[in-house]
Amino acid sequence: xxxxxxxxxxxxxxxxxxxxxxxxxxxxxxxxxxxxxxxxxxxxxxxxxxxxxxxxxxxxxxxxxxxxxxxxxxxxxxxxxxxxxxxxxxxxxxxxxxxxxxxxxxxxxxxxxxxxxxxxxxxxxxxxxxxxxxxxxxxx
Ligand code: FES
Numbered sequence: 001x002x003x004x005x006x007x008x009x010x011x012x013x014x015x016x017x018x019x020x021x022x023x024x025x026x027x028x029x030x031x032x033x034x035x036x037x038x039x040x041x042x043x044x045x046x047x048x049x050x051x052x053x054x055x056x057x058x059x060x061x062x063x064x065x066x067x068x069x070x071x072x073x074x075x076x077x078x079x080x081x082x083x084x085x086x087x088x089x090x091x092x093x094x095x096x097x098x099x100x101x102x103x104x105x106x107x108x109x110x111x112x113x114x115x116x117x118x119x120x121x122x123x124x125x126x127x128x129x130x131x132x133x134x135x136x137x138x139x140x
Contacts, residue, residue, distance in 0.1 A: 011067040013099035015044045015091075018132075020051035022058035031059060031083045039085075043092045044099075049132040054116055059083055061091060065100035074101020079112040087112055 017037050018024070024033040036059070040046050052060050057080025065074030077100050082088060090109055097103035105113070116133065 013044050013066040013069060013095050014064045015040045015046045015095060016049050016062040016064065017046055018050075018052045018058070018060040018062075019048050022051070022055035023060050025058075028058050028083055032085075033059070036082070036085075036088050039088050040092055040095075044095045051130050052116070052133045053130045054078075054080065054114075054133075057081055057114060063091065063095060063099050066098070066102065069099055069101030072101035074099065076100065077105070078114055078116050079109070080114045082112055
């Protein structure tokens with residue numbers, strides 16, 4: 001299991017896995033949700049979150065940059081419709097390579113990247129963002 005903080009004091013890349021009303025539920029078929037989470041956790045610290053308010057993209061996974069990646073300009077990358085093992089493997093390989101700010105995003109993952117709607121990012125629209133979504137997009 002990866003550690004939260006490396007010996008050098010840097011924070012590693014982290015993976016946020018949505019598991020709530022849609023992501024990780026029977027509504028998303030053809031995915032072993034437990035295996036997906038376990039596979040991601042083999043490679044980086046994983047945090048399970050409640051609904052991120054983008055259920056149409058289920059299963060949603062957000063990769064947060066390491067401290068080095070953030071310093072290099074990396075920002076959280078949101079992946080949607082991650083519903084097959086190959087996509088999960090591509091994300092884990094990218095995380096192992098350094099993730100946001102440190103490793104170039106493989107072209108194949110462009111198919112899954114999306115920009116969360118403003119409601120999910122900052123919660124200033126008619127539909128308030130979930131607390132989980134707001135936490136993922138803080139700028140501090
Ligand atoms: S359950 Fe994942 S975005 Fe709603």
